Amino acid sequence: MNIVDRFLNYTRINTTTNREKGAAGIMPSSPGQMELAQLLANELQALGLVDIDLRDTAILTATLPANTDKIIPTVSFFAHLDTSAEQTNDTKAQVVRYDGGDIVLNPSLDIVLKQAKFPEVAAYQGQDIIVTDGTSLLGADDKAAIAAILNALQVLQVNPEIEHGEVKVAFVPDEEQGLRGAKAFDVEAFGADFGYTLDCCGIGEFVHENWNAGNAVITFNGQSAHPMSAKGKLKNSLLMAHKFIAMLPGGEAPEYTDGTEGYYWVKELAGNSAKTVLKMDIRDFCQQGYAKRMAFLQQLADSCEGLWGEGSIDIDLSYRYENVANSLQGDAAFPIDIAKEAYKRNGIEMKAIPMRGGYDGAVLSQKGLPCPNIFTGAHNFHSIYEYLPVPSLEAASNVVVDVICITAERAK
Known part of the structure; x- marks a missing residue:
C-alpha cells in the first residue's frame, strides 16, 4: 500500500x-x-x-x-x-x-x-x-x-x-x-x-x-447581600477577580507574545458576586522563568488576601508538563x-x-x-x-x- x-x-x-x-x-x-x-x-x-x-x-x-x-x-x-x-x-x-x-x-x-x-x-x-x-x-x-x-x-x-x-x-x-x-x-x-x-x-x-506548563485555579470568595442594604456588607467576588487580572504583568499574554516569550493566559472566568473562579495557563520556556511566574501568582494571591481579608482568595497551582x-x-x-x-x-x-x-x-x-x-x-x-x-x-x-x-x- x-x-x-x-x-x-x-x-x-x-x-x-x-x-x-x-x-x-x-x-x-x-x-x-x-x-x-x-x-x-x-x-x-x-x-x-x-x-x-x-x-x-x-x-x-x-x-x-x-x-x-x-x-x-x-x-x-x-x-x-x-x-x-x-x-x-x-x-x-x-x-x-x-x-x-x-x-x-x-x-x-x-x-x-x-x-x-x-x-x-x-x-x-x-x-x-x-x-x-x-x-x-x-x-x-x-x-x-x-x-x-x-x-x-x-x-x-x-x-x-x-x-x-x-x-x-x-x-x-x-x-x-x-x-x-x-x-x-x-x-x-x-x-x-x-x-x-x-x-x-x-x-x-x-x-x-517547548513550554514548561502549569495551571492556576484561583477562587475569589466574596459576600453576597441585597443591594438595598449592601453598603458595608457586599463583597463582590467578580470585582475581586477583575482587580486580580488587572494586576497581571501587561503584555505578557498569548496575544502579545511569540517565539520563546512566556505568558499568563486568563482562560476562563465564571461566578457571581459571592464566588468567582478564574482559570489560567502559565507558560515559559525557561525553568527559572516558569518558577518565577508561579511564585508571582502565589505572592499576588497572598497580597490580595492581605487587602481583602483572610479566606477571600484560594489559589491552586499545578504542574502540567515540562x-x-x-x-x-x-x-x-x-x-x-x-x-x-x-x-x-x-x-x-x-x-x-x-x-x-x-x-x-x-x-x-x-x-x-x-x-x-x-x-x-x-x-x-x-x-x-x-x-x-x-x-x-x-x-x-x-x-x-x-x-x-x-x-x-x-x-x-
Missing part, C-alpha cells in the same frame, strides 16, 4: 476527541480512536511486528525485531490517534494538483484556501496536495504521522538488507486533551532507549524545546544529532523551532524517554484549511527510515 492510500484510509475513520468524555476520565474519549487502533494492530501484524499490545485505553504498542546480532539501541516512534475537536464532521479528503494560486476546496459552498491568507502554500507549486472539502479537519494531525511510520516499517519489510536494531512503535489516544495518552503510557514497560514523536509542522521543522529540552541535554542530546543526520541525508534543511504548546514527547521525555519531534509535513493544524503536500509526507517517512539506519550505523 502506498503512503497516500494509507493516509486516506486513516482519514475515513472519525477519531475526533470528545472533550466531555475526556473530562469524565474516559479513554479513549471517542470510539473511532479504538477503531483506528484495531486497524493499525492488524496492519502491524501484517508487516511482521511482534508483541502487539492493544489495551482497552486504545494505547497500541508493537515491536519490529532486529535483523542483526549487533547491539543497537532501541529507537521508537510515536503518533496520536485522535484529531482535534474544533471540527467534528467526517473527513472527505481529496488529492489536488497544485499549480499555484488559490485552491477551491468546495465550489458549492464557496470554500477556498486562499494563497493570500496562507502564502506558504506557494512553496508547494507543482506538487500533489491533500486537502479536505472545507467541512472538516484533514486529520493530518496526527494521521500523517501514523502513515509515515507505517510506511517506514513497510520499507524495512520489503528491504530486508537494511540493517536495523529493534524498533518500537506506539500510538496513543487523546493527545488533544492535555496529552492524556502519553500521561498514561508506561515508558518503563515499553523498553525503548529513545524516541521521536511525529506531530508537527512543515517539512524540515524539528522541535526539541520543556522537552530539559531532557535533551548533554549525553541525552544524541536523538537530536541522529535526526540532523537523517534530515541531511534527505536533502532537508533542519529548522529547529520552539513549540508554543505541548506534545506527547514532552511527557515521554519527562518519564525518561528522550523524545524530540519530527515534522509530518502538514500545515494549518486544527483548521478546515489543513493541507498536506504529498512529497512532505513521503519525506517524513524517509526521515524515519534513516533515523533507524543511522542508529544501527552508530552502534559500536
Whole structure:
C-alpha cells in the first residue's frame, strides 16, 4: 500500500476527541480512536511486528525485531490517534494538483484556501496536495504521522538488507486533551532507549524545546447581600477577580507574545458576586522563568488576601508538563544529532523551532524517554484549511527510515 492510500484510509475513520468524555476520565474519549487502533494492530501484524499490545485505553504498542546480532539501541516512534475537536464532521479528503494560486476546496459552498491568507502554500507549486472539502479537519494531525511510520516499517519489510536494531512503535489516544495518552503510557514497560514523536509542522521543522506548563485555579470568595442594604456588607467576588487580572504583568499574554516569550493566559472566568473562579495557563520556556511566574501568582494571591481579608482568595497551582529540552541535554542530546543526520541525508534543511504548546514527547521525555519531534509535513493544524503536500509526507517517512539506519550505523 502506498503512503497516500494509507493516509486516506486513516482519514475515513472519525477519531475526533470528545472533550466531555475526556473530562469524565474516559479513554479513549471517542470510539473511532479504538477503531483506528484495531486497524493499525492488524496492519502491524501484517508487516511482521511482534508483541502487539492493544489495551482497552486504545494505547497500541508493537515491536519490529532486529535483523542483526549487533547491539543497537532501541529507537521508537510515536503518533496520536485522535484529531482535534474544533471540527467534528467526517473527513472527505481529496488529492489536488497544485499549480499555484488559490485552491477551491468546495465550489458549492464557496470554500477556498486562499494563497493570500496562507502564502506558504506557494512553496508547494507543482506538487500533489491533500486537502479536505472545507467541512472538516484533514486529520493530518496526527494521521500523517501514523502513515509515515507505517510506511517506514513497510520499507524495512520489503528491504530486508537494511540493517536495523529493534524498533518500537506506539500510538496513543487523546493527545488533544492535555496529552492524556502519553500521561498514561508506561515508558518503563515499553523498553525503548529513545524516541521521536511525529506531530508537527512543515517539512524540515524539528522541535526539541517547548513550554514548561502549569495551571492556576484561583477562587475569589466574596459576600453576597441585597443591594438595598449592601453598603458595608457586599463583597463582590467578580470585582475581586477583575482587580486580580488587572494586576497581571501587561503584555505578557498569548496575544502579545511569540517565539520563546512566556505568558499568563486568563482562560476562563465564571461566578457571581459571592464566588468567582478564574482559570489560567502559565507558560515559559525557561525553568527559572516558569518558577518565577508561579511564585508571582502565589505572592499576588497572598497580597490580595492581605487587602481583602483572610479566606477571600484560594489559589491552586499545578504542574502540567515540562520543556522537552530539559531532557535533551548533554549525553541525552544524541536523538537530536541522529535526526540532523537523517534530515541531511534527505536533502532537508533542519529548522529547529520552539513549540508554543505541548506534545506527547514532552511527557515521554519527562518519564525518561528522550523524545524530540519530527515534522509530518502538514500545515494549518486544527483548521478546515489543513493541507498536506504529498512529497512532505513521503519525506517524513524517509526521515524515519534513516533515523533507524543511522542508529544501527552508530552502534559500536
